[in-house]
Amino acid sequence: MKPLFEQDHYEVLEIPRDAGPDGIERAYRLILSTYAEDSLATYSMVRGADSAAIRERVETAYRVLSDAQARRSYDSSLGGGRPAPAGEFEETPEIAVEARRAHSGPFDDLDEAGEYDGARLRRARLRRGLDFEEIAVRTKVNSSYLAFLEEERFADLPPRVYVRGFVMAFAACLGLDSTVVAASYMRRYDAERPRQRRRFSRGT
């Protein structure tokens, strides 16, 4: 139910948390062959880039889970019943939304009050270990536009309606509540955009 980049090692390998070495080995081989370059199972359904991303995640997952010591420390980092490893993806979107509503519970910096500016989008992206290319593939938003969003180079972005769409897609890709993020970001955009136009037009 979760996109690949939110899945923990067990979810990537599609095995239960208590899987033994045999189960890990079997799952690893099956998934690697399922998402191999010339695989029949993915024909017409999965793009090459997506298969490659899965193979990479599967290799990492296998490296960690097949090493008893690495697995133990990974397991303890997962914590009791938390869906994803610490530091990689702290909250599922539902939890984040719920937490914001309730104004209680453990917030990470993504759920603190305050506006979503370019720097905050950047922090959120880096926490998830995502580069612009990966997000561009997922959101279909050109990677230089993603960079402009983070740098708040509003004058270099297309018209407002597109910017809002980009922010929505970017936020959703990061697992954030895209409506909240877009509203906040666009307030900033509306305040800043006229100023930037003057600044840049003066330069040309």
Place this chain on the structure above:
Amino acid sequence: MSANLERSAIPAAEPAGPGRAPRRSAIAIPVGGGKGGVGKTFLVANLATALAKAGYRVVAADADLEGANLHTCLGVPDPGPSLADFVAGRADNVRELLVDTPIPNLRILAATHGSFGAPQPGQADRVRLMRQLRDLDADFVLLDLGAGTHPAVIDYFMIGEAGIVVITPEPTSLENAYAFLRAAFYRRLQLAMLSHSVRDVVALAMDERNERGIRTPLDLLREVRALDPAEGARFVETMRAFRPRLVVNEARTAEDVKLGFSVRSVCRKFFGIEAEYLGYVNHDEAARRSVRSRRPVVETHPRSDAAIYIERVARKLVAGLGGADPPAGDAP
């Protein structure tokens, strides 16, 4: 088997209400797969026979009005009454159109003699037909679907959540099977969503080249959540309830057998749905010979690989539908 009845009802297409009959209904199992020639009819004929031999009362229904074959595979060369009589309005209830087969406990609703002018029933008739099929006095109703992803085909797949998708180890089959699953999934979603704006987004996503870049149900879920969190929750529920079952036909190698597990993984990772791999049926000369003799292979060659694997699929299917024991005591 009354515990299974709730499970076979589709909440989206037929909301529970005061009009819903409390009496037991048949478990409907649609068998599709998108591509023609993958063995849908062969599987329906043989699964139906295997279940009937195990003591269940079974109806095999042919929904392929433009390529009716099921009667031939079951040894009923000229069934007489047919689904075409229902479509043409000559019969009110398909109950009147069932015909006995040479196999005890197994009746057929054939699809012969369709009108070339208007072969497919309209949507209202399809809904009526599905209700009547579930109301038949039987334990199982297996439904043989035609090829393609036309709404007339896809809607039949909504009749129960135990729908089977048949694939063969060929790119053409995989391509059509994924198109079929995609169509079935989005159709189910469209029926489940309440808000107009969300239904519009689902309709948009059904076009593979939509400008929003919605490629997978997970992309769509993000959009739906952004529009309306309550619809997002319904979306997740619908995803959970949709559990297609996979059968690999014409398996020749160990790789072919593993294909079912691989497709299950793709369904999980890219549709966000849990498919169940029911099993595979070997490529077997006996199967070919049985079709030529116009009888199910589980009858003509009960000891052949194909027959043994089909019976295994039947057992797994029954177990997955609530673990009901076959009345004839057929131990796995």
